[in-house]
Amino acid sequence: MTQFSNTSPIFQREEVLREEYHPDNLPERTDEMEDLHMSLAPAARGVGANNVFLHGKAGQGKTAAAKAKLSELQAHAEEESDHLDLTTAYVSCESHDLSTSYKAASRIYQELTGNSRPTGYATDVVMDMMFEAMNEIGGTIIIVLDEIDTLGDDDRILYSLPRARAQDYVEDHVFPSIIGISNDLQWRDNLSPKVKSSLYDDSVLFSPYDATQLQQILRRRAAKAFRDTELTPIDEVDADGVPEGTVVEIDQSGQEYLFQSGVLTDDVIPLVAALSAQDTGDARQAIKYLRKAGELADKHGDDQVGAEHAREAQALVEREAVVEAMREMTTQAHLAFAALTALELSGDAPVRAKPIYGVYKSVASRIDADKLGQRRFKDHLRELDMQGIAEGEKVTAGSIGGPAWEYQLQVDTEIAVEVLKDTARFTDIDFEHISADRPNA
Template sequence: MQKVLDHLWAAMNDAGGTIIIVLDEIDNLGTDDKILYSLPRARDKDYVNDDVYPSVIGISNDLQWRDNLDPAAKDSLYDDSIFFAPYDANDLRDILSRRASKAFHDTDLVYEGPDGDRFSISVDLGGDDESLDAAFEAKGIDRTACTLQGVESSVLSEDVIPLCAAYAAQDKGSARQAIKYLRKAAAIAESEDSPTVLGDHVRLAQDEAEREAIIEGMEQLTTQGHLALAAVTILELANESDVRTRDVYDVYKSLTNDIDADQLAQRRMRDHLIELDMLSIIRARKSASGSVGGEAYTFELRVEPSTALDVLEAVSRFDDVDFNTMTQNWLRE
């Protein structure tokens, strides 16, 4: 880190004046917040010349990232926060329209002028904002007086961009997510040799993106989370559905013995099952039953058993587990 800072001080001295350092995803600095301590104090500590005035802009989706900073780094920042609301569907539609005009053939931006007339603007594939400004200038139109209405395209159906924008707005309001839906939808259309990206391709893209997110969630589980998931998966492969906690626990105990893992009490194991429900990996149903009227749960996978099995078989801790044999043994029982 010190070598990086030395290069930074040298570059700032060469530039001089007011220098704004922008740190995107500033929460990824983790526990090493030396840079946040050093930048605001750079002049006082003679790291930079007297004509250098450093400032820092940090960007994060984590509203609590500052809580993890060292107290000295917090005191150095003298910071102020600006909260930007997530993009809504209209914002995302405009972002996607601009991206689509640069990414797809025969796709032009449609604007409405101050007089209410609509007109299209063609941008070269991969073009930047300067090429868009040049296109407006060539038409003799003030871009700032016009509003973007969408795109006119021979390769995107009319509902593609609104659907991508709506799906992303309903979830995280993330431009990155909306762009992912559009990219995936185009890839699906291409795989089907479809000359046009359709709304159905967007729906398939959303399903695929959700599946990928769930798989990533399964991959990042703790050992106990993997054990709980493995127990439910084995039961489902054995054609058992809506299984009770005690049945899952029986398989769980066998798995802990196979991989020499700590064995939790049934209630703690059930807590991990409920966490899997919160991650949309399994479905937990609660009902009042039993002789004492206590809470009873049943569990089933929300993902395909084969998908869960693929993830589990890739976990090194399960290298010696024969899931097929365990499934067959449960079938015989």
């Protein structure tokens, strides 16, 4: 039996690679932080911040940037306490039970007052309670609403909060504003015009990190997290006996550093960064691969983390993500996933909805599941897209009809088959051959 141990030969401070760790410095986001700074600057002058919308794909540092900038503003407010009365609150709308204006307003109330969340009232009453709490606090109030798109169509709070002063929901001495954060650009485009125009004065796009930026992010973390791993400014390195290591930049300053590690082999960070950059440039994913690679080396009793651990970590994380997404999806979306996987295996993807529907009907027949009509089936393809399992791309249609969509898997096909086969109802499906049997194949 493996014994627990309170030390690791690999990690020094493992927590630095966990989600809860907040970097106070994001050099790769200097321009975006500068834009955010401009949006918040009026708050420092005591007249309330602009409403601002941060958008971009997952893991691009939007939340980290908002939190870091607000801490700076908070520090400024503490120094200038005579002039600036600042309150900030962070609310993630993501959790399942928070996806309505009612619940978002009740969480804001809870964050602002420290009281428990009001339940059992009408939405208008909870909104009033939230604004009343703001009146009592007074001054500049900045609310971060993260994963704001999960509020869906229920946009009451998004309409009321940014217009609170104009509509006299709050008194003259209160300056509320929002920092809205979202991964879903389509959601913003679909907002009603009245919400769109009232919600955002400014918007900041966080474009995906490239492999070089991901390497910088990983090296800064690795130097803290792993044993025997250091970053030394190159001008502090003893010129006589230059030790082994890689000369790198770790921020945008142009300063070079020597990166040395007795635990990470030289190829690990470039590999992890390349794997994540190829995918979506997601820093969260890259950091997770690195942590898992370390954990795997630890588990196997190896004293170094190598490329093989990084590759094993990637497969493991991807598998976990698919299992997790499956848990969130409906049975019909599972069937759509199975059909698309079969078409990936037969080399037909990217593929339009119609052939996927053909394979879907064939899979549904085999496992004796209900078959939906084609139109409703398409909703489940969109569900796969939302879960990050597949990607749908609009393509120009032929002579008839408007734009059509083509879909392809966003996860490794082998992992998709493995996870599907682990699901009781798909165990006996022969994914290799099923697409050949589809009607109109």
